[in-house]
Amino acid sequence: MDPIRKITIKAHLFLGLIIATVVCLGVFVLGEFGINATWPAFFVMISFFITGADVKNLPRIFIGAITGLILAYLLLMFVVPSITAFGPTLGLLLLVWIVIFLIVFGGVFVPHAFNDFAFIYFTIALIFAGEAAKMTPAALISEHVTWGLTAILGGGVILACIIACITLARKAGVIPPADAAAH
Numbered sequence: 354m355d356p357i358r359k360i361t362i363k364a365h366l367f368l369g370l371i372i373a374t375v376v377c378l379g380v381f382v383l384g385e386f387g388i389n390a391t392w393p394a395f396f397v398m399i400s401f402f403i404t405g406a407d408v409k410n411l412p413r414i415f416i417g418a419i420t421g422l423i424l425a426y427l428l429l430m431f432v433v434p435s436i437t438a439f440g441p442t443l444g445l446l447l448l449v450w451i452v453i454f455l456i457v458f459g460g461v462f463v464p465h466a467f468n469d470f471a472f473i474y475f476t477i478a479l480i481f482a483g484e485a486a487k488m489t490p491a492a493l494i495s496e497h498v499t500w501g502l503t504a505i506l507g508g509g510v511i512l513a514c515i516i517a518c519i520t521l522a523r524k525a526g527v528i529p530p531a532d533a534a535a536h
Contacts, residue, residue, distance in 0.1 A: 367522050367528050368519070368522075375511055379391065379507065379510075388507070390503065391503065391507070392477060393422075393503040393507070394503050394507030394508040396418070396508070397512060398515065400414045413464070414470050415508075416465045416466050419501050420467060420468075421471035421474025423497075424452045424475045425478035425479050425497070427452075428479070432448060432482075435447055435448050455467065456468070481496075
């Protein structure tokens with residue numbers, strides 16, 4: 354049986370309240386700092402829970418996120434010369450092929466940097482490629498740096514708040530201990 358299903362409805366209620374509240378507070382606080390693209394912070398949280406909520410995965414998540422953002426930035430820097438040299442389709446596909454190859458093959462040598470999280474952040478950053486095409490190089494750098502800081506600082510704070518609230522809820526007895534789900 355799925356360990357999550359063994360947790361009571363009451364525990365799910367409190368987990369839902371904690372996560373929904375922290376997520377909404379995170380969006381509000383990031384917005385107050387003028388950060389409207391909150392996705393980098395929340396993909397840290399999502400990645401953490403998808404990988405079993407194990408803090409040992411955090412270095413791979415954070416480093417992979419930054420790697421993916423750097424690779425997306427580099428692709429955007431080389432896209433015009435590549436398209437000029439090889440045409441629009443082949444020029445773009447060649448760069449995407451190189452990056453995907455680096456993520457997959459590089460994972461053998463530097464798994465903390467080249468991993469699924471790098472692939473996720475690379476892919477999502479490229480959703481904004483249309484907007485990036487209209488940006489100056491300085492604005493593009495600023496956007497990617499903001500995304501990186503949002504992932505590390507925003508994602509880190511949001512995740513720390515969620516973990517702290519869950520820990521307090523466990524101490525209060527409204528959520529079972531972490532090892533109780535395995536029984």
